[in-house]
Amino acid sequence: MAARPPHVVIVGAGFGGLYAARALGRAPVRVTIVDRRNHHLFLPLLYQVATAGLNPGDIATPVRRVLRRQSNTRVLLGEVRKIDAAARAVELAGGARLSYDALIVASGSVPSYFGHDDWSLHAPPLLGLEDAVEIRRRILLAYEKAEWEPEPAVRSALLTFVVVGGGPTGVELAGAVAEMSRHAMSRDFRNIRPEEARVVLVEGGPRLLSAFPADPSARAAASLRRLGVEVRTGAHVSAMDEAGVTVGSDRIPARTVMWAAGVAASPLASSLGVPLLKGRVLVQPDLTVPGHPEIHVVGDLAAVKQGEGLVPWLAPAAIQQGRHAALNIVRSLSGLPRLAFRYRDRGALATIGRSSAVADFGRIKLSGWIAWIGWLVVHIFFLIGFRNRFLVLFQWAWAYITYERGARLLTARDATLMQSEPLPAAGAEKQA
């Protein structure tokens, strides 16, 4: 039997892992990519699933289909529980082990509640499709409950939506919730006025979008305020329960709270037994782990120093790192030295509802309509697959023209959660 090619195991099929697998498609290696989900998720549009603008399927592509033509690659649905660096093997849930010659760990981030894990009950995070569907469920159900709630104070708490965290996810989520209540929902109810919904965005730092320069950041805040969002910067959540949030000493009665504030590296990081920085794996300049040149860490799991700071945890950085790790593996096989990673900053974009966005492309800073078009083009370009691109474009065009949200789904389980109160009289809203 001929010597078999070296085995590269990739943990995670997000931006880092998937682009690493693609970069290894023609390399003289065997590749196994493992993910807990069968799909690659286009995370930058996840907030649109959470606000009923897109279907879950529109931003997900089966990993098998993306890698179908790579005959050296196999795809495994499974959960990696542990990395056994000494034995060069990963352990899956269920006990199976996969040996590797080189490993790329791209398992991404998990939500961090800064030590308040009980808050996760009240404020779900937005990291996977399940989360997005759960947030969508809570938002839609809040309107349904408010419609039948006789008590004004409770009704107002039902129509208050708090987003914690003023990064791109928080900004986009708050903008979308505000827009949804002003437009898509506004004509559908009889007893409430959805356009009076209160949307509060809470950010601990001094300004929104801290990864951006000061100017687009201020413009984003102004756009949100025009949409009716209450922007509170320098404000910290000190308590949270099912009836509301406490921000500093101010109590906000709110039944729907969303968490876009903190993420931490996935627990796999600690199983590596190497130094961490802010819960992430502090990697060498070539993205490998100290003492284990065969283990590469990329994407949200990695803390990569560059100049004075750290490479930001954004999709383009994960893609570049995944490709770089693949390149270094191929170079090592050919006896060439590994290269240091250098992040090429292509700029940053965030959208704030209809026809409004901010963009920072280094010297060029855009905002308003032109930034919004730029945002559309970039997101469609990076979305994988013609079908998804077309479906998303059509739904955006449709939403733009009609102000509708197409994916407003609640299921049977939800009706029993309604806790029906005494109902207002039918037609009461028609009375003088």
Add this chain to the structure above:
Amino acid sequence: MAARPPHVVIVGAGFGGLYAARALGRAPVRVTIVDRRNHHLFLPLLYQVATAGLNPGDIATPVRRVLRRQSNTRVLLGEVRKIDAAARAVELAGGARLSYDALIVASGSVPSYFGHDDWSLHAPPLLGLEDAVEIRRRILLAYEKAEWEPEPAVRSALLTFVVVGGGPTGVELAGAVAEMSRHAMSRDFRNIRPEEARVVLVEGGPRLLSAFPADPSARAAASLRRLGVEVRTGAHVSAMDEAGVTVGSDRIPARTVMWAAGVAASPLASSLGVPLLKGRVLVQPDLTVPGHPEIHVVGDLAAVKQGEGLVPWLAPAAIQQGRHAALNIVRSLSGLPRLAFRYRDRGALATIGRSSAVADFGRIKLSGWIAWIGWLVVHIFFLIGFRNRFLVLFQWAWAYITYERGARLLTARDATLMQSEPLPAAGAEKQA
């Protein structure tokens, strides 16, 4: 205060209930429509969600949106638990009560396992979006498990799909599963050949599609056999467990079983305290309940005699009945007598995969490509909303050209269900 217009309560927003509500849009009544879900579901395409061809959102429309312009109508998310005919009120989960002057009960059907309720664990029904997503999950997971299953007998059971029930739902489901395994999945795996999947369709009666005449019924069976489906008519399921089904005395090892055999009226029927026929409410010719001219029962819940037989439980019949009940309510208000319902049979259609269908329009019977085009046109026409129509049409065109299935989603929960076995060696499939 002026006398308020009479209050019509509609239970269920399926075909019967929704079309009744629409027919009452300009009538001098107040309307309340109650459903456990916030959406109207286009049931005839549900099997395409179950086989990953369409997204759940594509065949669902929010009830509020459909009825938005009817200012006399309010929509309530809630579950009706009981009908108190004596007090003229319905009781919701949670205890709230709604009084009515006229009632239309259109709460549809629930699965019936002919006394074997434990079978529901092994063979989910296909009646709501949750069911469709569950069946999709099981089908996709079966392929994923089979890919990593070393034991040939288990692998073959994982790749065996049994559909119980040879009505339109069963026929369409079996055809779609067979087609999916032959095309969409066939290139995505390394260790299994999805096109060798075994699909068995079990029907208790002497032939498939018993509502159709003998000729299209025979053509449907022939089309299914060409797709590789094993059609077993006159065959009864006698036992079922997690490892397979027993059909007569024949044991079929199968890990995925789907139930399209029996439905019964929803439990509300019995709370009416009126005569039932096959678990359905036996209504008067005018669709009201004996002794209660203010209670109308329509759709799958109703047993309506016509000539020698019963009106079939199909979408067009439910639509006609819903409209008829609305008409009778308006007539009663004007002091006119209620009219007897007469079902106008507009024909029946069923599709069997790509470019193949059977149609029975009375004297005109079609099959093959032209029936398939007819099927497409009719289904797009009755689907509610331009957005859904466009999305479904595009995805059908896309699937037709590429043989793909776009909505192949598994979530994180699923990976831990994988029960990972010892894995085959990476690249083993490349060895001589």
